[in-house]
Amino acid sequence: MALGVKPMSHPLFELVSALESCHIHFTLQRHRPDTILVTITLVGERVEVDVFEDGHMEVSRLKGSESIVGGKDLVYELIEAEK
Template identity: 50%
Template sequence: MSHTLLDKLDAAKIHYSLARHRSDSVLVAVTVVGQRIEIDVFRDGHMEVSRFVGHEDVEGGAELIDTIVELGRWEAVARPGQTNAIILERGRSKDAGRMH
């Protein structure tokens, strides 16, 4: 793990959490206003950074959880005969391919 990365985050007083989802890297998850950042740090020291930018508006209440769970079920349905393929049956915009 690159201590320099953690030192930089600590010095900036940016909260982070560590997780292990892959055998070859450690995930440093950072949340700041308007962004969620995932930094995969690999054994050889290289990093892959994914940044998710968005608004922080309240989009709903408890009913939104049911919608999110239902979409998650649809996303995880494998096509018959293609066990590794993941499909999305509902919730995808035709124009931009983005979730709504």
């Protein structure tokens, strides 16, 4: 890289910096070869952002009351339903 030339930033790094500056909890995961999944935890909702290699993003918002809806039996019921 030439002296004085600032490297281009990727939208993933810009998103992570914005989340960190606002002290918003997030995790990074990789489930596909062409994306990084950024899961953002907010009060009353979870936001999933797929950041692609080319920089575009796809966002899903999952809202809920976060109230308790069951216990151990419900967990295993949900697992069985996925088999």
